[in-house]
Amino acid sequence: MAEPAIKEHIQVLCIDDDEIVLRTLQRLLVSYHLSVKTALAPNEGLKLLDTHTFDVIICDMRMPHMDGADFFAQTLDIAPDVHRVLLTGYADIDSTISAVNKGKIHAYIQKPWQNELLIRTVNDGIEKTALKRKNKQLEKQIKAQNNQLKELNNNLEQMVEKRTQQIRKVLKQLEEANEREKHEHRTTFEILYNFINANPYLDGIQAQNIASTSKQIAESIGLDQKHINMAEMAGYLAQIGLLAMEPALYKTPTHELPENQKKIFYTHPSTAQLMLMPATHLHDVSEAIYHQFEHYNGTGIPKGLKGKDIPITAMILAVARDFWQAVDNVTVQGNKFESALDQLQLYSGTYYHPKLLEALASLKITCASNQQVGSMKILSADELKNGMVLGHALRNYDGIMLLPKGHIFGAKSIAKLQQLEAKKPNPFRIMIKN
Known part of the structure; x- marks a missing residue:
């Protein structure tokens, strides 16, 4: 299909059956540095609309064959955004009302006109028409961008779903192949952790650090051995849901992601819960991972749980995870661990349970130094x-x-x-x- 021809743009079109009036209008408008086209009859004006675009049309009301009201009515389909100004030499309210109703005029000026008023009306019309055109361009651009975002979101969601199903299938096969060991958490956990560690964009050392700190906090607050083990495994597997997502969502720092991709990134705990569903003996671990972004004051996601309603292992995981992320982001000189802890203390009682931060402050923190688990x-x-x-x-x-x-x-x-x-x-x- 051939591209439509680009029309020449002129600011003002003047139509009047009196040639003297037309020349007077043209001289006035040109003296104000405006570009002008003229026509002695409405039909000539309609032809000009086929080859030009205009910001303002000034048309006389009383002309033979077609009056100004009928002319403006015909322009509505051809150039709906143009600013329409009616010139009338008669104090005829009926003809003006007709032009308003049929031609949707924006202004009318009586002959003989005042130059100042006419120029002010024309400039106002040029400005309004330019704004209309700009709005249409922006609407078109926004619509195109929204369509692109919608397509991107659909593609990302389909990819997440596909990879989730693949990983769940592998996990199910592992469960079936190791039926006699299905209650031995450590075996399944080691396999899953190795999936994370083998991914070039996920940090296995970081996972070890989070797991070690989660375990230490759980021990420090006196949890039983079952919950200590759960906290440690949740630390190792906190990133498992990211395996189902495009690397672009997690190899880039989260704060640099566009808003739509950031929302998808924060669904990785929900994806992890779906992935771990076949491993029924890891249910409590998957719950801790699922609720890791809840806040102590109830402002978190995905459920907005508050205080004691949040699983204790999920609250421990959040503290350990954000502590090690803060350690990585510390740029000031001095003790990185102390600086990171100070950052978390700012949110004591809001994001984090105060007692968990007290426990963290009492620990002797060390970094993981190897890439071997189990x-x-x-x-x-x-x-x-x-x-x-x-x-x-x-x-x-x-x-x-x-x-x-x-x-x-x-x-x-x-x-x-x-x-x-x-x-x-x-x-x-x-x-x-x-």
Whole structure:
């Protein structure tokens, strides 16, 4: 389809069957640096509207064949946004009313006109027409942007749903394959943590730090062993829901995300709960992860729970998570741990339970120094040695399987992986059995 021809833009169109009047109008408007086209008859004016755009049309009321009211009525479909000014040489209220009703005029001026009033009316009309055009452009732009955002949200939601289903399927298969061990939390937990640690955009060390601090807080406030274990596992798996999402949502700092993507990011605890549903023995851990963004004063998400209604392990996880995030963000000189704790203390009694912050302040905090949890360790291709056994199938950055679970590394496979790794911005994170 051919693009429509671009019309020449002129500010004012003047129509009058009196040539002297037209020349007088033209001289006046040009003297004020306005661009002008003229027509001796309404039909000529309609033809000009086919090839030009105008901000203002000035038209005489009394003309042969077609009066100003009928002319303006015909322009409504051709140029609805133009500012319409009627010139009348008669004190005829009926003709003016007709022009208002039929032609939707915006102003009328009697002949002989006052130059100042006419110029003021024209300038006002030019300004209003320009605003209308600008509004239409903005509306069109906003509509296009909204459509793009809607499409992006749909794509992200579909991707999250697809990956959630995939991870739930894997988890279900693990549960079925390890039926005799389904009540041994540690086995399933180690497998899930290794999924997180193998992701190049998620921080396994950070997860270890959060888990260790969660466990220490739980011990410090006197929880039983079951809840201490739950708090530690919730710390390790707090990011599990992000595995179902596009890396763009979590490899960028959350505060830098657009608002629509930020909302999707904060659904990762809900996604985690869906993913962990087949592992019924991890129900309490998934509840802690699901409620990790609740606030002590009831202003959090997803349920707006308050005080004792929030699972204690969820409140512990929130303190440990935000403490280590604050440690990462500290830029001032001095003790990073003290600075991070000071930041959290600002929200004591609002975001966080005061007693949990007291417990955190009493701890001796240390950073995790390795990437090994339970039965697996994580290595890059450069760290591989002959005879090592692959704990989980290794895939490339596009999801294509490179080596199966149980592969025993030799010189050839190590060299090939090192060659592939050299071409990528991030090293492989290879799960090796201890």
